[in-house]
Amino acid sequence: MALFNVQAQWVTETYELKQGWNAVFLHIDPSHVSIPELLDRDINSPITQIWRWNAPSTGNFYEDPFEYTQVATGWKQWIVSDPFKGLQTMVGGMAYLVETGSDYSWAIKGRPVVPAYDWNVDGLNLFGFPTDKTSPATFEDYFNASAELQATDYTFYSYNGIQLDSTNPKKIHPFLYRNEALNRGQAYWMSGGETFNRYFGPFEVDLSGREGLNYRDSGSALSLRIRNMSGQPVTVQMDLLPSENPPAGEPMIDGLPQLLVRGPTDPETLTAGFEILIPGAGNGSQWTLAEKDEEGSEIEVVLGLDRAAITDPPGSLLAGILNFSDSGGMLDIHVPIQADVSSDAGLWVGQALVTEVGQYLKTYAAGSTDPLIVTNADLVVTNDLQISEEGSYIVDSVNRNIESVARPYPLRLIVHSPESGNALLMQQVYFGVDAFSRPVITREESVLDPEKYDQARRVTAIHLPWSEENPGWLFDGTLERGGAISARIITAFNDQRSNPFLHTYHPDHDNLDSRFKQELGQGAESYTIEREIMLNVAPPGTNFSDRVQAHQQLTGSYQEVIRVMGLPRAGGTNDTQIFEVHGLFSMGRVSEISEITDPL
Structure with a gap:
């Protein structure tokens, strides 16, 4: 998994844990506190163990993932009986096994991370998917959009609480449980046989940076790409949402950055227009992308920070979340965005x-009644300008116009x-x-x-x-x-x-x-x-x-x-x-x- 660490934005996500073992996938990063501090915030927390899956360079899992949950290979562990040894923090964009003594709604506040997946062909992969939290898609609907996965024998395993045994984790593929919800925050073992997989949702957001979009104190424009990964057209919506209040001890957020979405370039003036990204769900920009690998299946979005419109004092922190969703209601991808307010100093x-x-151009008075004629050999000079009594030419006017x-x-x-x-x-x-x-x-x-x-x-x-x-x-x-x-x-x-x-x-x-x-x-x-x-x-x-x-x-x-x-x-x-x-x-x-x- 690749991580995108940011500094300011905050989201709370709730993980519904069942008594026993659960697989969770963090779309947020709570590493600002240790696991003991995280759990101490709820004195009634029944969590007893947390295991983090660190994908090895070669595959370990082929037929039965349960067999390998009992060995240390690929795992790092935290246990409540010895809380200051082993795994000490949870980071975003990774999967965890969590054991709890009873059913529990675990609310975690952290920084949003952008999904980024590394696919291991040799074995199973432990993943979570950024589906809509209120109305998640089913396995059938979510993966039917991928022709590559439809053509291969892909397999899923999910955890359902209770203790680990031959039925936990349970196998979802090929035909059973296909109408189960693909819940946000839940992790699944996934395999596509020997096929390399690039499909993790109907579209993906591709960023060049490793920490979302961070303008810092001098940046002006940053870009990302939205790419259709499905076999049918998809409409993607981008909205600017506010961050939650930061936890105690973290920097305060002073407001949302004003963002401009760059428009097409005028071929005559070679300048581009823009649209102001209005904050709030449903107020953002939309793009309809052609099906995968067709012309128009991806788009570059250039977002500019309108620093001229910022009224906050220098040193202020502006932060928010770009939420990307699709017309099919499959995905909710969060991209953190922030900027530091600087002065013009x-x-x-x-x-x-x-x-x-x-100009300073003098015009002399003409038409002397007694012109001066000087003859010297073949040279004749006639002066028909007026001369004053002091013997100087009389200025008629002075041109002081501003000229190019x-x-x-x-x-x-x-x-x-x-x-x-x-x-x-x-x-x-x-x-x-x-x-x-x-x-x-x-x-x-x-x-x-x-x-x-x-x-x-x-x-x-x-x-x-x-x-x-x-x-x-x-x-x-x-x-x-x-x-x-x-x-x-x-x-x-x-x-x-x-x-x-x-x-x-x-x-x-x-x-x-x-x-x-x-x-x-x-x-x-x-x-x-x-x-x-x-x-x-x-x-x-x-x-x-x-x-x-x-x-x-x-x-x-x-x-x-x-x-x-x-x-x-x-x-x-x-x-x-x-x-x-x-x-x-x-x-x-x-x-x-x-x-x-x-x-x-």
Whole structure:
């Protein structure tokens, strides 16, 4: 048997035991407590022995399973007279023999497990089937859907209480007892002769993981396959059900995850739609599968976690159970599903694409009444523009319209979002591990472990002004979907490190007088640059990918106002030119570390 261990979901299943020996199959996993603790919860429990069947690599059972229940091969035992030796826990997805001194309804709370079977051709197999607990199918109806089993001599043995003897377990095949109910939670010895069997119900749920569907704190989409195993079409229903309250000492569950079922992909937009999986029995999704091995006999179901719709605080645990049932009422398969709520804190890196810029195009007044004509040899220049009394051209108008650019221009964006508080725009950042092998985000390389530089990364936004201190610029708000934040970056006119108007070794652009002694003022050779960068973060999109990746991808519109400030004017203002830049941005979260580590 293969086990699927999960962390949070809980189901109570009741096993109706008869006085004597019973074979049970656990569709839940109660291994969070020991067998003595499990039985101590009911002081009137009449259970005296529990034997677990561990299928050996080769078959032991051929004609009479009773003969081998008296030997240790394949079994591990717990007995009430010596409760702390031998078998100590019961795990899900396995079969057990249980002896009880009287009839007993044994209610066990545990985590649901997905059925997964290993078939042993050489002998009998001890199995249980996830049938409907309120209206189980008969052996006849359940196995008639398999053409392979109908063509072979398959055999069943069941336990009926009392002591083990020649009639317990009793043989069900070939014709007797075929109308008996195939009870959920009951285990049966089963053999198909020398035929390898893959049929354990009219459909199966196939998962790639070993613990149900667990999105943890960063997952976005997980998939499973539903496969028809019968010789006739079957309709499968998937419902999202709540978990029971956890037992004492186990993590509390804060709610159900909101799940999206991915729809077909649009060939034009290459995006997929979705349906919201509404919680509750009968509210889920349905698929009709063709008979086994025919086209359409299986389907991949992709389930996305709509993290954008989660309102629970970070650290919350969301958990539930996906219940799969069929139109024939044969199966109830439980798939545990859970997710941890995380914040958007961490390091976000991406780029803005500038698609529009503000123009600054002057149009000069034309139609001078006294045009200036200069003749020099064969060159004749006619100036028909108006000239002011000061001798400069007269500006008729200035085009400041926002116009599209010929090609989008990329600008690197580095934003750190703390667990609480305003986001920070950064010019440079390092992320790697420190001397204690702890993952860190830092402003300075000295924080990193020099022996592990190969694991570190430096990211730089060269369009932002560099400084040795590298403090960054605080936005005026938090980084969140549907919000707008802005940050102001000022580059001083005399900043020789970053001001693009300065060239330290060029006499016309060094911001010094002709003797290279006196620093010139603002506007003489260089200008102060003030940039206001605004990020308008878009809410989650309307397609499947946008919804489930919202916690790892942010998009929106980018806007920037650039003020170039020159010579002072009367009244304390400056000669300032304003330019606007528009575009789009996209950022991905490259680290979930919520704090920046500074040097000691």
